[in-house]
Amino acid sequence: MGLPGSGKTTLASKLVPLLNAKWLNNDEVRKAANDWDFSEEARTRQAKRMADFAEKYKQEGHYVVADFICPTPKARELFNADYVVWIDTIEKGKFEDTNKMFVKPEKFDFRVTTQNAEVWAYQIADQLIPYEWDNKKPTSQMLGRWQPFHDGHYALFEEIIKKTGQVCIQVRDVKGVDDNPFDFETVKKNIEQKLLPNFKNRFKIVLVPNITNISYGRGVGYKIEEVVLPEKIQNISATKIRKEMREKGKIK
Known part of the structure; x- marks a missing residue:
């Protein structure tokens, strides 16, 4: 109504x-x-x-x-x-x-x-009708460091979930590599805090190696596409967030 x-x-x-x-x-x-x-x-x-x-x-x-x-x-x-x-x-x-x-x-x-x-x-x-994750259903992928998972990432998730209804969030194993202070469990907890209230069971979080290249042959059965978000969202910076967290003593 x-x-x-x-x-x-x-x-x-x-x-x-x-x-x-x-x-x-x-x-x-x-x-x-x-x-x-x-x-x-x-x-x-x-x-x-x-x-x-x-x-x-x-x-x-x-x-x-x-x-x-x-x-x-x-x-x-x-x-x-x-x-x-x-x-x-x-x-x-x-x-x-x-x-x-x-x-x-x-x-x-x-x-x-x-x-x-x-x-x-x-x-x-x-x-x-509570949703049940199904590995065999079409699924979208989100690959990233998520250091940390912020509002820009949340907005990206909202766009990606529209495509298939469930999303596999892959966390690159980068703790201690360059400026990446968070381990997998910390990243996972942060993502769950943001997504669980509205999207329970519609996402799965998995740890993956530090993937830097994605290669494919012709005739693959999946799409690779860029999601373009509004400039205001794109300007949200994880680097800036980490800097502010250090200034407040929340991370080293």
């Missing part, structure tokens, strides 16, 4: 396949009913209509994803969702009458605060 333009339908499109769910899109349901009245009374009628469809699918044993504005407490009470996702990404939508009618929910199960649907979809799906 959320204001028009907040990203409800985009998020639903990513969430539905993860749950193998039935999808109730507000506009499609209105279209089928030929009901384009947007008064408060009509919105209540639409909430009841959506609830009836959702209950039917639920009784058939399906997960159901319903994306609609559901602007008032009365409409939410009528729909009676088992799990509420509030798409709170914009202050105002494109329709002023809806803005005036919309009441921010006091109760919800998950709050989405940015328009990054693929990443949020994984997090929501994993709350409903």
Whole structure:
């Protein structure tokens, strides 16, 4: 639920396949009913209509994803969702009458605060159906020193996980080589602290040799691609972070 333009339908499109769910899109349901009245009374009628469809699918044993504005407490009470996702990404939508009618929910199960649907979809799906790592599934690779694993690396992870849904993070064995003070266990703990809250079981951390060259022959069964992040993210420097940590006496 959320204001028009907040990203409800985009998020639903990513969430539905993860749950193998039935999808109730507000506009499609209105279209089928030929009901384009947007008064408060009509919105209540639409909430009841959506609830009836959702209950039917639920009784058939399906997960159901319903994306609609559901602007008032009365409409939410009528729909009676088992799990509420509030798409709170914009202050105002494109329709002023809806803005005036919309009441921010006091109760919800998950709050989405940015328009990054693929990443949020994984997090929501994993709350409903805990993810299980599978070595045979397509997997993305992140190879690095991670000295330390910082916000730029986190942003990179968010982009990489969109590709396959699970990521193997490889830690190069470089403690004591040049300016690399952290051993594998320290690096692993640091990565887990950042990723476990939102991506439990969607990543695996392994120690690898100090890999400096990646070579391949033609016809390989994998892709090699660069992920280009915003300049603000690219400017995050592990070297600078280590310098600040030394100045504070956190590392030698």
